């Protein structure tokens with residue numbers, strides 16, 4: 001059975017205001033939504049003065065239950081814009097089980113012309129909003145919105161972060177008691193920063209008592225409109241009679257924040273390095289981006305076209321969650337690039353080219369909603385792709401292709417990033433709290449933080465030599481467009497992939513070779529790619545006049561992918577491997593032990609690597625993940641997914657297996 005579309009089901013009143021059909025309640029006050037939002041949420045949390053007090057480089061994190069139309073978010077953003085200094089940042093985290101469809105959101109936000117300059121930005125980025133954590137960067141990175149799409153009680157326990165001000169806005173308690181439970185309030189308390197404030201439009205007695213019991217000191221305060229009273233409060237500490245929340249295991253806990261200069265060296269200017277540099281620069285860091293070649297995106301990230309290919313699992317694995325979140329994040333980033341040359345959202349069709357793939361696709365079609373993927377039978381698939389096909393398959397309407405160098409260039413060109421080319425870092429040394437990058441005897445650069453983003457080359461550094469990264473050579477073939485091949489309207493994938501032409505050329509990819517270290521393109525692999533094209537569509541083979549192509553004249557390029565044994569990227573802080581083994585040696589005897597000992601971090605050393613065959617989807621969000629680790633911000637991924645990507649996972653597994 002197809003999952004129900006999770007979008008909000010709305011009715012619109014004669015004033016054009018939305019009302020939830022399921023909850024039979026309004027999204028905002030029918031008198032003046034704006035005044036009510038400003039009074040209940042902004043004033044009661046004293047946001048104007050708190051925004052004004054933020055220093056440059058400071059930030060305030062707001063958490064909300066019920067994103068709805070985003071009105072509260074936009075009002076908070078507007079106030080932030082009015083009061084905060086240029087270098088301050090706003091981070092808004094909101095949970096939403098039934099997100100509005102883009103069309104409904106546009107209709108609802110049209111009610112507030114006052115907020116148009118902000119709602120236009122939100123609407124532009126409101127694409128690929130699917131289940132799980134969905135992050136978007138607004139106002140050139142000054143404002144971060146992290147939407148947790150799903151039930152509040154499933155999503156909030158996965159949030160790793162600290163909230164400075166809570167907005168409770170989950171419909172009236174009588175109509176939606178699930179959003180006002182002791183269990184949920186315990187999560188708000190777990191996430192509350194010291195001195196966190198909280199407010200809500202309701203004054204219901206049992207809500208107030210439950211919030212008090214969770215550690216929020218609540219007060220009734222005069223209401224607005226037809227609300228006689230509302231509630232405001234402050235977090236005064238975890239209640240004494242409640243068991244403390246389980247602390248994070250020390251090997252996944254956050255390293256102590258680094259004081260002092262916010263300067264990072266990022267080594268490697270592919271998708272991972274450029275994304276890391278961009279996420280740090282957006283937060284006011286000075287970044288030196290070190291690259292051994294003459295420009296960004298010269299290795300794996302240098303193909304003319306890569307595909308936004310979602311290899312999902314119907315079982316909600318960490319990898320599948322990462323893919324849905326990463327896809328959304330990349331898709332929204334692309335909205336700021338040039339359609340047609342930098343990327344295109346032409347859709348991606350994955351053919352059910354054998355029985356096993358067909359079964360897998362049937363499971364996926366049952367597990368995911370239609371705005372993410374749809375099953376098309378063979379005639380429908382042909383119409384969609386514009387070419388003859390032997391099979392139906394799964395169609396991803398929001399997918400497409402990307403010119404990865406364009407993304408790297410855009411991300412690395414941001415203010416705060418200095419690109420240092422022809423810098424081949426061979427060694428990292430730590431002296432007086434500073435990491436020094438050496439090219440032989442010459443020190444190239446120094447900073448308190450280093451992010452290693454050089455794909456499998458990071459194994460050359462003593463500190464990361466034991467990370468289990470492997471290189472897999474891959475080659476793409478460039479095929480000139482023909483009049484007939486212009487009909488290709490979507491990316492089509494089977495074992496390989498082919499994209500609609502960019503600047504007169506189709507990219508056909510990609511071979512896998514585990515044993516070849518040479519990057520000169522080979523004819524054998526071009527022929528292998530052409531065999532994959534035949535599997536995709538013999539009609540496209542004739543449209544491209546492949547029979548007229550002389551194999552030795554085929555053009556393409558080869559590069560190394562970099563993969564980890566569990567196919568998840570490696571993103572996060574790095575520990576001293578030997579000290580790690582000693583510190584947690586007891587785990588090799590009893591895997592359930594959690595020694596209360598701080599992890600022996602290599603302070604300031606971080607990794608962003610292992611993006612395998614899907615760097616377009618995982619690398620940009622991994623930049624955000626790293627910046628969140630470094631700046632002590634809410635993570636852009638569920639805790640379990642961030643842990644599944646953590647560099648410590650391998651050392652931990654080996655200890656537990658007693659090796």
Ligand SMILES: Cc1cc2nc3c(=O)[nH]c(=O)nc-3n(C[C@H](O)[C@H](O)[C@H](O)COP(=O)(O)OP(=O)(O)OC[C@H]3O[C@@H](n4cnc5c(N)ncnc54)[C@H](O)[C@@H]3O)c2cc1C
Nearest residue numbers: 268270271272292300301307425454457474613614615616
């Ligand atoms: C043939 C092929 C096809 C692919 N197709 C797709 C696709 O369709 N969709 C998709 O999502 N992904 C695809 N990928 C995977 C994707 O390209 C990678 O996941 C992604 O490019 C990895 O980015 P990265 O920044 O980690 O590595 P890279 O792009 O390899 O960047 C690493 C950079 O670090 C530099 N560097 C390394 N060590 C040092 C050092 N010590 N000092 C200075 N600089 C250093 C390198 O010069 C390089 O520029 C494909 C990969 C290949 C090879």
Ligand SMILES: C[S@@+](CC[C@H](N)C(=O)[O-])C[C@H]1O[C@@H](n2cnc3c(N)ncnc32)[C@H](O)[C@@H]1O
Nearest residue numbers: 066067068069070071072096097151152170171
């Ligand atoms: C009053 S509306 C929020 C209004 C919103 N803050 C705004 O500015 O427009 C309440 C929201 O809570 C969402 N919601 C209801 N139950 C939920 C649950 N269990 N988990 C997450 N969200 C939920 C609804 O879908 C709805 O969008």
